[in-house]
Amino acid sequence: MKITVLAVLAAAFAASGPAFADGDVAKGEKVFLKCKACHENEKGMNKVGPTLRGVVGRPTASVEGYAYSDAMKAKGAEGQVWDEATLAAYLPDPKAFVKGTKMSFAGLKKPDEIADVIAYLKAHP
Numbered sequence: 676m677k678i679t680v681l682a683v684l685a686a687a688f689a690a691s692g693p694a695f696a697d698g699d700v701a702k703g704e705k706v707f708l709k710c711k712a713c714h715e716n717e718k719g720m721n722k723v724g725p726t727l728r729g730v731v732g733r734p735t736a737s738v739e740g741y742a743y744s745d746a747m748k749a750k751g752a753e754g755q756v757w758d759e760a761t762l763a764a765y766l767p768d769p770k771a772f773v774k775g776t777k778m779s780f781a782g783l784k785k786p787d788e789i790a791d792v793i794a795y796l797k798a799h800p
Contacts (some may be wrong), residue, residue, distance in 0.1 A: 703795025706788045708783075713780070716799050730740060730757045731797045746775030762793050 691694055707716065713724040720726055727740040736743040736751030743751070755761060765772045766781045766789045783789050 687759045698790035698792070698794025698797075700791075700798045703793070703798075704786075705793035706783065706792040709781055709783070710780070710792070713778075716796065727796060729800050731759065731762070731793070731800070733757050735761075744773075744777045746773050746774055747777070759793055759797075761795070763789055766792070 686768065708775045710727070713722055714727045715722055716727040716730075718726070721738065721741045726745070727739040733754040733756060734751055736747045757765075768785045769776055769778045769780055770782075783792065
């Protein structure tokens with residue numbers, strides 16, 4: 676039931692904001708500065724958080740050498756993948772989307788910033 680509710684919320688969010696394809700890579704690079712304290716997306720190295728290099732399309736909790744929370748591992752075991760819809764549902768409130776996550780970031784609240792950072796992450800596979 677939770678997965679169905681989350682899928683409906685992700686679809687509603689996607690329909691209410693700009694299309695993912697409309698995200699601006701250059702603006703997304705600026706938004707990503709909010710993420711850089713804990714994540715990188717170029718070298719494939721883990722920091723406080725796992726690398727986000729190639730995150731779009733990657734199974735959840737699958738980066739080698741990163742110590743994920745049990746909650747994030749459970750999402751991975753459920754088969755969750757970091758696709759555009761999942762990222763769009765996660766980024767506004769990570770702690771609500773994955774209860775028990777180690778991620779302390781409060782989230783991105785503006786739909787355009789979310790679309791932009793997803794476009795940026797997609798551009799850096």
